[in-house]
Amino acid sequence: MNILILGSGGREHSIAWAVLQNPKCDRLIVAPGNAGIARIAECADLDILDGDAVAGFAAENAVDLVIIGPEAPLAVGVADACRAAGLKVFGPSAAAARLESSKSFTKAICDAAGAPTAGHAHFTDLATARTYLERQPMPIVIKADGLAAGKGVVVATERDQAQAALDHMFGGEFGAAGSEVVIEEFMEGEEASFFVLVDGETVLPIGTAQDHKRVGDGDTGPNTGGMGAYSPAPILDESVAQKALDEIIRPTMREMARRGTPYSGVLYAGLMIQNGQPRLVEYNARFGDPECQVLMMRLGGQALDLIQACAEGRLDGMEAHWADDHALTVVLAAKGYPGSYDKGSVIGGLDALEGSASAMVFHAGTALREGKVTANGGRVLNVTARGETLAEARAAAYRMVEAIDWPEGFCRSDIGWRALPERV
Numbered sequence: 317m318n319i320l321i322l323g324s325g326g327r328e329h330s331i332a333w334a335v336l337q338n339p340k341c342d343r344l345i346v347a348p349g350n351a352g353i354a355r356i357a358e359c360a361d362l363d364i365l366d367g368d369a370v371a372g373f374a375a376e377n378a379v380d381l382v383i384i385g386p387e388a389p390l391a392v393g394v395a396d397a398c399r400a401a402g403l404k405v406f407g408p409s410a411a412a413a414r415l416e417s418s419k420s421f422t423k424a425i426c427d428a429a430g431a432p433t434a435g436h437a438h439f440t441d442l443a444t445a446r447t448y449l450e451r452q453p454m455p456i457v458i459k460a461d462g463l464a465a466g467k468g469v470v471v472a473t474e475r476d477q478a479q480a481a482l483d484h485m486f487g488g489e490f491g492a493a494g495s496e497v498v499i500e501e502f503m504e505g506e507e508a509s510f511f512v513l514v515d516g517e518t519v520l521p522i523g524t525a526q527d528h529k530r531v532g533d534g535d536t537g538p539n540t541g542g543m544g545a546y547s548p549a550p551i552l553d554e555s556v557a558q559k560a561l562d563e564i565i566r567p568t569m570r571e572m573a574r575r576g577t578p579y580s581g582v583l584y585a586g587l588m589i590q591n592g593q594p595r596l597v598e599y600n601a602r603f604g605d606p607e608c609q610v611l612m613m614r615l616g617g618q619a620l621d622l623i624q625a626c627a628e629g630r631l632d633g634m635e636a637h638w639a640d641d642h643a644l645t646v647v648l649a650a651k652g653y654p655g656s657y658d659k660g661s662v663i664g665g666l667d668a669l670e671g672s673a674s675a676m677v678f679h680a681g682t683a684l685r686e687g688k689v690t691a692n693g694g695r696v697l698n699v700t701a702r703g704e705t706l707a708e709a710r711a712a713a714y715r716m717v718e719a720i721d722w723p724e725g726f727c728r729s730d731i732g733w734r735a736l737p738e739r740v
Contacts, residue, residue: 318343318378322364322394323385326680326698327605329353330612331383333676337617345377351689352679364389367397374403381406381627387463390601391417395581406627408601411577415568416601419461419498426596429567433596435501442486445497449478457500460485462493469539471502505590506734507597508549509607510560512585513622516578518631519566522622523614523638524552525607526734531654533730540654541695544731546644546706547610551589551734560587560594568599581626609678609698610643616673644709644732645700646717647680648725653694661691664721674702675712677720696725706735
């Protein structure tokens, strides 16, 4: 098979790595890719937000399967353009991807489907939102309605903080994504991620993970795109997972189909779990990042079989086969992230960290300049390891972190703390 992956982050590096473990893959192209991806696959200079350009490139290169990694191409309909051109695509239509690209749309779907989620209200102007906020108890959650790269969420413990979040969002901090805002009830509990594949009809669970959204140890500081993750998530046991499927995910998929927008691709349900009861925090229409890295580390080559079956509408009868193991990833980010940060610093020590089936450094935001790997983003590396136990996986990941020479970077030292409270 000739396969095209769209994206340039750690998620796409890990998908590429897993796809290459499968002998079905004859040729792998990643657009646009990054310095790490370039070591294992062809990279192409392609505008991944231009559906016609992507479809044309795929046709010219005899691509058998297009795998769309990030949310932005999905939101603008790249999957639709590829399907219209007769290509097999892994990723939902723009209409179905609204489950991620519009918080208010998702809330409406949940209400119609009876799926448990936070109490909420939707606003299109600052004055009305501020009036509503005055009547709400603290803490409270303020969300930009559109896509904001994982940063358009503020959990406010003080009213002044909540009002400032509204001011920033309606003031243009997140561009068009913040022109509408959803204010949500704060849900108590522990958050975890549940991943399923959907082909319009069949829903196939493929794994659980737990992300670390806050920038600092102990879940302190501002939200980020994710500072680390591990899989599986103990809080999402078989009983909780079944409730999530029966009460949240399957009702959502039935409602989407009823509206004429059946879902096809990976669906990531962010869940808040309290006393064994899950409630929906959010949906993502693609693999989470960095959760994808730990899922791919554990799935290996079978990831391609599952993705292909999903794209071809034949998930019925498929099954994800898991080893009794664990994986953990630590994000190395540029100092200053998630605020302003510098690009261009050289990262050393990577050549000594040879990849394997149980340990990989996935590149998230890197570039190659004059033969040297340099930082080219906020989240830069995903140091990922697998072990028989979570403790083994974490110890291995942090040993790799210590071997990387990058003074301009930082990471959290407590990834996995909910399942393993002690530090490494």
